[in-house]
Amino acid sequence: MEMVPHYPTKRSALVPTLLYAQDEVGFLSDEVIAELAGRLDLTELEVRNVISYYSMLTTKPRGKFNVQVCTNISCLVRGGEDILNHCAKKLGVGHKGTTPDGLFTLEEVECIGACSWAPAAQVNYDFHENLTAEKMDRVLDEYRKKAREEVRM
C-alpha cells in the first residue's frame, strides 16, 4: 500500500500489491480480494478480473514450496522435460498438483529467464540452474530440511 502514492491512479498499485499479498497469505483468498478491492476503490470483480490474467497469481492454496520447472525451448533442448518428469515421480504429483503433506506444489512454467543456464527451475523465487536429476533431488531435500527446521523453531 506504500506504493499507492507513486501513481496518479490508485489501482495502478494493484498487480505488485496482489503478488505481495499472495506471498504473505499463500494465495489470494476471498478476504484478501475484498480487502484490496476496498483499499484501492475497486470492485471485487475488477480485482478478480486482473488476477485471472497473471500466471503467478492464484486463488487456490498451494504448497509451501512452489516448484516451477521450465520446459520452454532453451530448457527443452537441455532436458527440461526430464527434470519435470523426475520431479513428478519424486513428488508423486502432476502439473499444479500439491503433495499430501502440503510441502510442494509442482508446476510446469514458461520461460523464467535462465536460458543460458538451462535446464532451470524456480522454487518460490529462488533460481536453481544447470539442473540434473541428482541436483534437483538435493534442491528438494534442502527445502524439506528447511521446513523441518522451521517447525522445530
Added chain:
Amino acid sequence: MADLVSHPDEVKVVTRRFGLGATNIDRYLELDGYKAVRKALGMEPDAIVNEVKNSGLRGRGGAGFSTGMKWSFVPKQSAKPKYVLCNGDESEPGTCKDRLIFEHDPHAVIEGVMIGGLAVGAKSGYIYIRGEYRYLSIIMQKAIRDAYAKGFLGKNIFGSGRDFDIYWHGGAGAYEVGEESALMESLEGKRGIPRIRPPFPAVVGLWGGPTVINNAETLASVPHIMLGGAEWYAGLGPPKNGGTRLFCLSGNVAKPGVYELPMGYSLKKMIYDVGGGIPNGRELKAVVPGGSSTPCLTADEIDINMDFDSVAKAGSMLGSGGVVVLDDAQCIVKFALRTMKFYQHESCGWCIPCREGTDWLKKTLTRFHSGGGLKKDIDNMQYLSENMLGRTFCPLGDAAAMPTIAFVKKFRKEFEDHLDGRPCPYEKVGVAEAVLA
C-alpha cells in the same frame, strides 16, 4: 545468481561493470557512475536526442527501432505529464540478458531512464520488472533508494534545480506484458491487453501522457553513449546498427552464456568459437537467432552477421538476442509444438486470429507429434499461420506464426517423416505429455 562468462572477442560496454560490485552506489560512482546524467543535465534536450540518434542505437527488446527517433516523437508541449518507462518484463524464450543487467548494474538503468527523461522533458520514470525476478526487484528498489539518498533523484537533482522521480513496478507473470501498450495497461493495474495504435505511446501512453518506453538493455546503453560519444558507439557496429549486443547463447552449445559482442558479429563464430561448438559429437541442425518469435535458420544459413539488417536480409530477425542452438538429436516438430504451446498459453485472447490460431496450431502440432498427423496438416499449419500475420493488435500473433512458417518450410521433410515413422522418428514421445495429461 547467474554465472558470468567471458570470451576475448567480447566488447564490454553494457557489461563493463558486471562482477565489479556496481550495485553499491559508491562503487558505481568510482566506475564513472552518474557522470553521464550530469553531462546530460548540461545539454539541450534536442542535443541529447541527436546524440542517441547518431549513435545508431536501436531497440534491444526485439523490434530494433531507432531509439533516438522514438524519443524525437514525443511532443515538446504536453498538457499531461510525460513518462519514461523501462521495460524489464524480459520473457521472450531464449532471453536472459536484462536479468544480468539488473543484477550487476541497476544504476546504469536508472541513469538511462533519467537521461531519457531529460531528453523528452519527463519528470518521472517507472522501471517495470517481471514478477519472477523478485531478487532483482529487491536490488533495483535498493538502488533507487540509494540514488534518492544521494540527491540524484527527487527534488533538485544534482543541485540542478530540476526534479526527477523513479519508481519500481512489478509484474505477476505474463509474456504479453512485454509488449509496450500491454505493459502500460498492466502498470495501470489492469489485464495486460494491447492498445490499438495510433495513437502511439510517444503521444498517448501511460495514463494518457506522452511516454517513452525502452527495453532495459537499450536504456543501460544510453549512459555509455553519453560518455563515449555517438561516433564511438556507432563505430562499434556496422552502419545503422550501432554498438554491442548482449547475446544469450543457449541450447546445444558447449559454453552457453550471455556474451556482449559487437553488433554484426558472425553467427557461425558465435556458435563455434564463442559457444565452443556443438557438444557430444553432434552436428548443428538449426538456430533460433533472436528469441522464440524469430524464424529459425538451418545449419546452411548461419554464415551471417548478427545485426538487425543482416539477419532481416536472411529472412529472420535479430530480435531480443536470444540465440538458441539445436543439435541434430532435436525433433523440430517437438520444438515447434513447445514453441506454440507457449504462445497459446500467453495469448491474451483479445484478438481472435491469435487466440484461435495459436490454439488450433497447438492442437494440430500435439496430434501430429503424437502420431495422429495427416498429410494435409502440414499445409494447413502454414496456411493458418500466414493468415495470422498482421491481423492482431500486437505482435504476439506474428510472433507465434513466423517461427511456425519457418519450421514447416525449412523442415518439411521432418514433418513428413512423422507420417511415415509414427509417432516420432526422432525420439520417444515426451513422457511429460503422458504424465501430465
